[in-house]
Amino acid sequence: xxGDQQPFHPTSKLTERLDIDFALQAAGLGVWELDPLTLQxxxxxxxxxxxxxxxxxxxxxxxxxxxxxxDDASRVDKAVQWAMTPESGGVYDETYRLIGVxxxxxxxxxxxxxxxxxxxxxxxxxxxxxxxxxxQVSAQQRIEASQQQxxxxxxxxxxxxxxxxxxxxxxxxxxxxxxxxxxxQPDQIVGKPLLEALPELAGQGFDELLKNVISTGTPxxxxxxxxxxxxxxxxxxxxxxxxxxxLRDEQHISGVLVVATxxxxQVxxxxxxxxxxxxxxSLVDSAPFPIGVYIGPQMQxxxxxxxxxxxxxxxxxxxxxxxxxxxPELETQxxxxxxxxxxxxxxxxxxxxxxxDIVVDGRLQSFYFNYSFTxxxxxxxxxxxxxxxxxxxxxxxxxxxxxxxxxxRLHSIIATAPAGMxxxxxxxxxxxxxxxxxxxxxxxxxxIVGKPLxxVMPELLTENQPFLQILDDVYTSGKMFQSFGSRVDIxxxxxxxxxxxxxxxxxxxxDQGQVYAILDIAIDVTEEIKARQQLQEVxxxxxxxxxxADMGTWELDMISGLTxxxxxxKHLFEFTQDYIDREHLYNPIDEVDRARIMEAVAQASxxxxxxxxxxxxxxxxxxxxxxxxxxxxxxxxxxDQGNPIKMVGSMRDITEERQTxxxxxxxxxxxxxxxxxxxxxxxxxxxEIAASNEEYAALNEELxxxxxxxxxxxxxxxxFAYVASHDLQEPLRKIQQFGDLLKTRFDASTGxxxxxxxxxxxxxxxxxxxxxxxxxxxxxxxxxxxxxSVPLNAIVDQVLTTLELVIAxxxxxxxxxxxxxxxxxxxxxxxxxxxLIANAxxxxxxxxxxxxxxxxxxxxxxxxxxxxxxTRAVRTYYRIDIADNGVGFDEKYxxxxxxxxxxxxxxxxxxxxxxxxxICEKVVANHGGAxxxxxxxGQGTTFIVYLPT
Numbered sequence: 001x002x003g004d005q006q007p008f009h010p011t012s013k014l015t016e017r018l019d020i021d022f023a024l025q026a027a028g029l030g031v032w033e034l035d036p037l038t039l040q041x042x043x044x045x046x047x048x049x050x051x052x053x054x055x056x057x058x059x060x061x062x063x064x065x066x067x068x069x070x071d072d073a074s075r076v077d078k079a080v081q082w083a084m085t086p087e088s089g090g091v092y093d094e095t096y097r098l099i100g101v102x103x104x105x106x107x108x109x110x111x112x113x114x115x116x117x118x119x120x121x122x123x124x125x126x127x128x129x130x131x132x133x134x135x136q137v138s139a140q141q142r143i144e145a146s147q148q149q150x151x152x153x154x155x156x157x158x159x160x161x162x163x164x165x166x167x168x169x170x171x172x173x174x175x176x177x178x179x180x181x182x183x184x185q186p187d188q189i190v191g192k193p194l195l196e197a198l199p200e201l202a203g204q205g206f207d208e209l210l211k212n213v214i215s216t217g218t219p220x221x222x223x224x225x226x227x228x229x230x231x232x233x234x235x236x237x238x239x240x241x242x243x244x245x246x247l248r249d250e251q252h253i254s255g256v257l258v259v260a261t262x263x264x265x266q267v268x269x270x271x272x273x274x275x276x277x278x279x280x281x282s283l284v285d286s287a288p289f290p291i292g293v294y295i296g297p298q299m300q301x302x303x304x305x306x307x308x309x310x311x312x313x314x315x316x317x318x319x320x321x322x323x324x325x326x327x328p329e330l331e332t333q334x335x336x337x338x339x340x341x342x343x344x345x346x347x348x349x350x351x352x353x354x355x356x357d358i359v360v361d362g363r364l365q366s367f368y369f370n371y372s373f374t375x376x377x378x379x380x381x382x383x384x385x386x387x388x389x390x391x392x393x394x395x396x397x398x399x400x401x402x403x404x405x406x407x408x409r410l411h412s413i414i415a416t417a418p419a420g421m422x423x424x425x426x427x428x429x430x431x432x433x434x435x436x437x438x439x440x441x442x443x444x445x446x447x448i449v450g451k452p453l454x455x456v457m458p459e460l461l462t463e464n465q466p467f468l469q470i471l472d473d474v475y476t477s478g479k480m481f482q483s484f485g486s487r488v489d490i491x492x493x494x495x496x497x498x499x500x501x502x503x504x505x506x507x508x509x510x511d512q513g514q515v516y517a518i519l520d521i522a523i524d525v526t527e528e529i530k531a532r533q534q535l536q537e538v539x540x541x542x543x544x545x546x547x548x549a550d551m552g553t554w555e556l557d558m559i560s561g562l563t564x565x566x567x568x569x570k571h572l573f574e575f576t577q578d579y580i581d582r583e584h585l586y587n588p589i590d591e592v593d594r595a596r597i598m599e600a601v602a603q604a605s606x607x608x609x610x611x612x613x614x615x616x617x618x619x620x621x622x623x624x625x626x627x628x629x630x631x632x633x634x635x636x637x638x639x640d641q642g643n644p645i646k647m648v649g650s651m652r653d654i655t656e657e658r659q660t661x662x663x664x665x666x667x668x669x670x671x672x673x674x675x676x677x678x679x680x681x682x683x684x685x686x687x688e689i690a691a692s693n694e695e696y697a698a699l700n701e702e703l704x705x706x707x708x709x710x711x712x713x714x715x716x717x718x719x720f721a722y723v724a725s726h727d728l729q730e731p732l733r734k735i736q737q738f739g740d741l742l743k744t745r746f747d748a749s750t751g752x753x754x755x756x757x758x759x760x761x762x763x764x765x766x767x768x769x770x771x772x773x774x775x776x777x778x779x780x781x782x783x784x785x786x787x788x789s790v791p792l793n794a795i796v797d798q799v800l801t802t803l804e805l806v807i808a809x810x811x812x813x814x815x816x817x818x819x820x821x822x823x824x825x826x827x828x829x830x831x832x833x834x835x836l837i838a839n840a841x842x843x844x845x846x847x848x849x850x851x852x853x854x855x856x857x858x859x860x861x862x863x864x865x866x867x868x869x870x871t872r873a874v875r876t877y878y879r880i881d882i883a884d885n886g887v888g889f890d891e892k893y894x895x896x897x898x899x900x901x902x903x904x905x906x907x908x909x910x911x912x913x914x915x916x917x918x919i920c921e922k923v924v925a926n927h928g929g930a931x932x933x934x935x936x937x938g939q940g941t942t943f944i945v946y947l948p949t
Contacts, residue, residue: 240264261289338351353397431456486502635648790825844886930946
């Protein structure tokens, strides 16, 4: 005993004999007191432990509040303030959470207290007790969660569920789906007896079945039960899989759990095909919604509908057997532990898209389900079973997996595709999943994802670019759009570019078939388009050259026998039809030449020949019957088996040439005869004066020598006529030679004949230069040997030597810096620099001596201007500048100067064919580089050549 304790007295009251501290300890209570004046709180050891305080039994009320969970602190403070007022009666009772030093809630406590007031209402004492109620609160929370889960399952169950109590068969509960089945809202039937809520059930026996379940305790399970119900204001027969499960309290059956699955559609479908036993069996064996009920620790199967038995792959003898016996393969799978957890904890379990492996037909197979395990409680609140509902989603999961795999493949394809690919999502065309090629095309950097296309590429809003409207039409109509070689004006890295693309806009649809995005595929075909344009220009040039050469083209299809020809040949032969068939092919040919030409065509069509045709013959025109002499040249093309497919060639009217040749031959013959006559006369004269004097003899020798010269001249004329007659692809040289003859004949003329002859020869000379340049251009296009190291300083030295005469005549100054050695073709590079330097001299200022400066330095590929696109990609390039102080040009014509036959000045100002710079571009392209220029009118030009290092 201590000094504070009183000795035990046997007559003391029982409460006085009990030690108060022991009583508080036994009850788990701590004591606290709040001083109303100082607001200091005194805690005993138990209260201090509740708050998690390690030492110190006294602290301020403000400090103490900080140990209360923030969500509860305001409520507790208000309760304390209220209890400290006389109106409250001094009663204080609050349950709340405490937090530790890490600001995490760690226990629930209940603090009770009493405020004591003086007669004038002043608080003089506020004290009470506190205890740990964490376990009680947690238990209550679990109960509430279980009830809420059960209620949620009940409300959301896709089968009709209702509870009917024994007394008057009154509906106690009904979920929405049950209300849907019977054609009522749940609140229209809950609280009413069965036949009052559903009077149409009278006489159908359901009330008797319910009474029997209640009286016997035997569940009633039936499939495809016909029920006549008033639904949608008229009597309708539906069919349900029906289960009446008795509900028991401690002493007797208090009601029935009704589970109804609507199988109306299945029954009606089965009855519609009643004649087919196979289809009937399929419909009977199928059920719309798997459901099962398992009882006790052994999980005895109390209820299993046909649908769940189908899932298990078992017959109708599963009821009464244990879950483990029917499905032993599930014992090691999570689903078995989940059921046991529900039986143990009483908490429902829901799973979505869960894989379950079941032995079906003797083989373990994988299925996917959305399933729920709901605890069933007896009257004592103890879990006695589990209700299992499930929906098979195997097809959905497999489809989803296939879709995800497809999307993964799509993402991979988009990311690695050489074409620009990206998605435009929604009506606003939000950019999504762009690959690097697409980002490069847009030219705005990688942060374009998530932005509308009109914001990313505002340049598409201009009137001449229809792509935003086309995308909107695709989104609206759901029809794919394709275009090929479309020009798109894009601001790439701040510079407007004009490139060409093959574009495909493909609408993407969701599960409802609605367009939700557009897949954009863009393939840059700028180089192909420009090459095609250049090819078309070259073809046009060649056609022009063919026209100038007075030639036509033809093609013979060896299979169909049809021959097509150009308009010039159509005009030559006076044809009105567009083609000629095999039967009439040789009709226009003169009979004298016809057999020979047929034989020549047959010979050229033989696989053993070289396939070449080169013949001259006479044709009779179709309309007027005129005779024309033509020269036809062609080549036969064979397939892989050596069979002739087609013959393609050209034809030229050489009638005038042959007439000129004939005239020349006649002229030669006439002059020969004249010379012979003169020779005879001279011989006679020589004989007469031979004896006269030696002077005549010397004169005779001179005449004989002159006669020899004339004979040689005649021989040369004959050779010229021979060469001219065989048309060595030099019709222009003949024109020039004929012009010389005409100038000799009209040497003494005072009229305009010589002016016309000079103009003709000048035109022939320009045409000769043009053809030579075209041959050079063609040779550069087809002959490429760029594998030799070539020092450019040596190339420039050779060019300056070649041009030294014109350099001296024009007083040109050329400054050459240190140039690199590149891998290439020396002759082509020589032609490149010769054209550029000659070009700079030709386009000089009339009053200023030309100054040409040539320098070079290395640049990184990343530093190239966007408009410069070398034909071979390397890390660094040599930049070679050829700058002059000539007349210059407007840079808006930059794209034209490198095209064939494009001129910025008239021929009267500066001579030339317009092919030189096209040759330069072709040489640079053959070497993997690019060429461009900068210039201003009157301020000179700088041609910039980029060659790989």
